[in-house]
Amino acid sequence: MLYSLIGYYALILGLSISFLIFFFSIKNFRNNEILDNKIINFSFLQLFLVIVSFFGLVLSFVYSDFSNETVFNNSHTTKPLFYKISGTWGNHEGSLLLWLLVLTLFIFLFLIKSKNLLKKYRILTALFQQIIIIGFFIFLLSSSNPFNYIFPIPNEGLGLNPILQDPALAIHPPILYLGYVGSSIIFSSVLAATVLKYVSKTWAIHIKNWVLTSWIFLTLGILLGSIWAYYELGWGGFWFWDPVENVSLMPWFALTTLLHCVLVLEKRSTLQSWVIILSITTFTLSMCGTFLVRSGILNSVHTFANDPERGLFILTFLFILIFISLFIFFVFHKNKKQNSISFSLLSKETSILVNNWFMMYFLSVVLVGTLYPIFLQVISSEQISVGPPFYHKLLVPFLIPFLIFMAIGPRLKWIKSELDEKKYLIIIFILSILISYLILKNLSANFLINTVLIGSAFYLFFITTKDFFSKKHKSISQNLSHFGFSLLILSILFNNIFSREVITNLKVGEKFINEKFQIEFIDIKKYEEQNFISFKGFFLITEQGIKDKFIPELRVYNQPNIITSEADIKTTFWTDKFITMNTLQNEEYFNIRYQVKPFMLWIWISVLIISLGGIISLFSRKSE
Amino acid sequence: MYGRKVKFRLLFIILILLSVILSVFLVLKSLKENVIYFKSPSDVKLLRELQDKKIRIGGMVKLDSLKMSSDEVNFIITDFKNEIYVIYSGVVPNLFSEGKGVVAEGYLKDRNFFEASKILAKHDENYMPPEVKAALEEN
Numbered sequence: 001m002l003y004s005l006i007g008y009y010a011l012i013l014g015l016s017i018s019f020l021i022f023f024f025s026i027k028n029f030r031n032n033e034i035l036d037n038k039i040i041n042f043s044f045l046q047l048f049l050v051i052v053s054f055f056g057l058v059l060s061f062v063y064s065d066f067s068n069e070t071v072f073n074n075s076h077t078t079k080p081l082f083y084k085i086s087g088t089w090g091n092h093e094g095s096l097l098l099w100l101l102v103l104t105l106f107i108f109l110f111l112i113k114s115k116n117l118l119k120k121y122r123i124l125t126a127l128f129q130q131i132i133i134i135g136f137f138i139f140l141l142s143s144s145n146p147f148n149y150i151f152p153i154p155n156e157g158l159g160l161n162p163i164l165q166d167p168a169l170a171i172h173p174p175i176l177y178l179g180y181v182g183s184s185i186i187f188s189s190v191l192a193a194t195v196l197k198y199v200s201k202t203w204a205i206h207i208k209n210w211v212l213t214s215w216i217f218l219t220l221g222i223l224l225g226s227i228w229a230y231y232e233l234g235w236g237g238f239w240f241w242d243p244v245e246n247v248s249l250m251p252w253f254a255l256t257t258l259l260h261c262v263l264v265l266e267k268r269s270t271l272q273s274w275v276i277i278l279s280i281t282t283f284t285l286s287m288c289g290t291f292l293v294r295s296g297i298l299n300s301v302h303t304f305a306n307d308p309e310r311g312l313f314i315l316t317f318l319f320i321l322i323f324i325s326l327f328i329f330f331v332f333h334k335n336k337k338q339n340s341i342s343f344s345l346l347s348k349e350t351s352i353l354v355n356n357w358f359m360m361y362f363l364s365v366v367l368v369g370t371l372y373p374i375f376l377q378v379i380s381s382e383q384i385s386v387g388p389p390f391y392h393k394l395l396v397p398f399l400i401p402f403l404i405f406m407a408i409g410p411r412l413k414w415i416k417s418e419l420d421e422k423k424y425l426i427i428i429f430i431l432s433i434l435i436s437y438l439i440l441k442n443l444s445a446n447f448l449i450n451t452v453l454i455g456s457a458f459y460l461f462f463i464t465t466k467d468f469f470s471k472k473h474k475s476i477s478q479n480l481s482h483f484g485f486s487l488l489i490l491s492i493l494f495n496n497i498f499s500r501e502v503i504t505n506l507k508v509g510e511k512f513i514n515e516k517f518q519i520e521f522i523d524i525k526k527y528e529e530q531n532f533i534s535f536k537g538f539f540l541i542t543e544q545g546i547k548d549k550f551i552p553e554l555r556v557y558n559q560p561n562i563i564t565s566e567a568d569i570k571t572t573f574w575t576d577k578f579i580t581m582n583t584l585q586n587e588e589y590f591n592i593r594y595q596v597k598p599f600m601l602w603i604w605i606s607v608l609i610i611s612l613g614g615i616i617s618l619f620s621r622k623s624e
Numbered sequence: 625m626y627g628r629k630v631k632f633r634l635l636f637i638i639l640i641l642l643s644v645i646l647s648v649f650l651v652l653k654s655l656k657e658n659v660i661y662f663k664s665p666s667d668v669k670l671l672r673e674l675q676d677k678k679i680r681i682g683g684m685v686k687l688d689s690l691k692m693s694s695d696e697v698n699f700i701i702t703d704f705k706n707e708i709y710v711i712y713s714g715v716v717p718n719l720f721s722e723g724k725g726v727v728a729e730g731y732l733k734d735r736n737f738f739e740a741s742k743i744l745a746k747h748d749e750n751y752m753p754p755e756v757k758a759a760l761e762e763n
Contacts, residue, residue, distance in 0.1 A: 383662035390658035591716040
C-alpha cells in the first residue's frame with residue numbers, strides 16, 4: 001500500500017521535473033557558454049525519482065501487496081522470492097517502468113560523459129530525450145499505471161505465467177531493454193547533431209561507444225531469449241521466426257549496420273546520411289517492437305496484454321517521433337559537396353556499403369514477414385502466418401556473398417586498395433569448398449547450396465583465424481566478432497543438417513526401438529514443490545551401446561493452473577541430447593520427443609564471442 | 625559526352641534499382657509460396673477446390689473424440705457447426721485436450737479429413753490463439 005503510493009507520487013514528480021528540465025534547457029540554450037549544472041542535477045533527480053518508483057513496485061511485489069493491481073495480476077504468495085522480484089518486469093506495466101528507468105539513466109549518463117562536447121549539442125540531445133521520456137511518463141500514468149489500486153483487497157494474486165518463472169527470462173528483459181532503450185540516446189543525439197550540423201568525426205568517436213554499448217546488450221538480450229526458448233518451450237530449437245523474435249532481430253540488423261557506418265564516419269567522414277537514417281531506424285524499430293509485442297497484435301507467446309488503447313497510444317507516439325525525425329532530416333541535413341570523399345570501387349568503404357545493402361535486405365525480408373500477416377488481416381480479414389521456409393528461402397542464399405564480403409572487406413584499405421595475396425585468398429576459398437564437400441558428401445537434400453554455404457562460412461572462419469596471428473591486422477575486436485559470426489553460421493548449419501529426432505507415444509514400462517536408439521520408459525514419480533507439483537519421468541536411452549538416464553519433468557503449477565514440461569538436456573562439448581515428455585488428458589500414453597542436436601553449445605558460445613568483440617572494442621577505446 | 629564520374633554513378637544507380645526490383649520480386653514470390661492460410665472447419669466445407677497447400681485449421685477439440693496410440697493421435701476439430709477429422713503423429717503440446725482450442729497445421733486430404741504435421745502450442749489456459757477465438761466468435 002505505502003510502497004505503491006510512494007511509487008505513484010514519485011512518477012508524477014518525475015514527470016513535472018521533465019518540464020523543469022525543458023524550461024532550463026531552453027533558457028540555457030542561448031545564454032551561456034557552459035552547460036547549466038541545473039540540467040544535470042535535475043536529470044539526476046528525475047532518475048532518482050524513477051528509481052524510487054521502480055523500487056516501490058519491486059517492494060510491492062516482494063511483500064505481495066495485492067492492493068496493487070499489477071501485483072495482483074502477476075504475483076502469488078507461494079512464488080519464490082527471486083520470481084517475485086523478476087515478476088516486476090515480467091508484465092506490461094512493470095516493463096514500461098523499466099523502459100522509463102533506462103531512458104532516464106541513459107540521458108543522465110550521457111550528460112556526465114559528454115563534458116567536452118558542444119554545449120548546444122548536449123542540451124538539444126537532452127531535450128529530444130525528454131520528449132521521449134515525457135511520452136513514456138504520460139503513457140505509464142494514463143493507460144498503464146503500475147500502481148492502480150484495487151478494493152476490496154484480494155487475499156491472493158493470480159500468479160506469474162510459469163514459463164516466465166525462469167532464471168534466463170528473469171534477466172532477459174532488462175538486458176534486452178538496455179539494448180532497445182540504448183538506441184534512444186543514439187536517436188536523440190543524432191537528431192541534435194543533425195540540427196547543429198555536428199555529424200562529424202568528433203561526434204562519431206563519441207557516439208560509437210553508445211552504439212557499441214546498446215549493440216552488446218541487444219546481442220546478449222537476444223541470446224538469453226533464445227537460450228530460454230530452447231530449454232523452456234520444449235520445441236528443441238533456438239529460433240522460430242516468431243514475430244516477437246523477429247521484432248528484436250530487426251533493430252539488431254539496423255544497429256549492426258549503424259555500427260559499421262559509424263566506423264566509416266569516424267575514419268573517413270562519409271556516409272553521414274546512412275548514420276542518421278540508421279539511428280532513426282534503430283530506435284523506431286525498437287519502439288515498433290514494444291508496440292507490436294505489448295498491444296496484443298502479434299499472435300505469439302509473449303502477448304499477454306490486450307488493450308487497444310495502449311497500442312493506439314504507442315502508435316500515435318511513434319508516428320509523432322518519426323515525423324519529427326524525418327522533418328529534421330530533410331530540413332537540416334544537407335549533403336555537403338565533398339570532393340575529397342570519393343573512394344574507389346575496391347576499398348573498405350565499398351565493402352562496408354555492400355554489406356550495408358545486404359543487411360538492409362535481410363531487415364526488409366524480416367520486416368515483410370512480420371508485418372505482412374497483420375497488413376493482410378486488416379485489409380482482407382484473411383488470416384495467414386508466414387513460416388520459417390519463407391525466411392530460409394530468402395535469407396540463406398544471400399548469406400553466401402555476405403560471408404565472402406565479410407572475409408575480404410576487412411583486408412581492404414580505405415579509399416583505394418589493391419587486393420594483395422590474391423592467390424592465397426583463392427586457394428583458401430577452394431580449400432573451404434573442398435572441406436565442406438567432404439563433410440557433406442553423403443547428404444542428399446539441398447546438396448549444392450549447403451556445400452557452397454558451409455564453404456563460404458569456412459572461408460570466413462579460416463581467414464579470421466589466420467588474421468589472429470597476422471601482425472598486419474590490427475583490429476582484434478572486429479576480427480573476433482567476424483570470427484564469432486562464422487562460427488555461429490557453421491554451428492547453426494551443422495546443427496540443422498545433423499540433428500536427429502524421434503517422436504513417439506509411450507506408456508510406463510514400454511520400449512521404443514529403431515535402428516539407432518532404444519528408448520525405455522521406466523517409471524514416473526510425483527514430487528511436491530513450493531508452488532507446483534512435479535511429475536518426473538525416468539528414461540533409459542541406449543544409443544550405440546552408450547546408456548544415458550534422462551529425467552524430463554512435467555510441472556503442474558497451482559496458480560495459475562498451468563502444465564509445463566521441462567526438458568532434460570544433456571549438454572556435452574559437441575552434442576546436446578534433449579528429451580521432453582508431454583501428457584494428454586485422461587490418457588495413459590505420454591508423448592515423448594528425443595532429439596540429438598550437435599553443436600548446440602557452439603551456437604551460444606559463438607554469439608558470446610561476437611559480443612566479446614564489441615566489449616573489447618568498447619574498453620580498448622576507453623583506455624586510449 | 626558525360627564524364628566518367630557521371631557514368632559511374634549512373635551505373636551504380638541502375639545496379640541498385642535492378643537489385644531492389646529483384647529482391648522485391650523474390651520476396652513477393654516466396655511470400656505467395658510460403659504463406660499459410662488459416663481456416664475454420666466451416667471455411668473448409670465452403671472451399672471450391674482443394675489445393676495441395678499447407679494450411680492451418682483451428683477450432684475446438686471435440687469431446688470424446690481424442691484417441692491415442694503408440695504412433696498416432698486422432699481427434700476431431702469442431703467449430704460447433706462443422707467438423708473435421710484429424711490424424712497426427714508428432715509432438716503434442718501440453719494444454720492440448722478435449723474441449724480446448726487447438727490449431728493444427730498440415731494438408732487437407734479431402735473436405736472431412738486432415739493430415740496434420742504440427743499442432744501449435746498454447747502456453748496457458750487463458751490464452752487462445754487469436755485465430756481460434758475469432759473463428760469461434762463468428763459462429
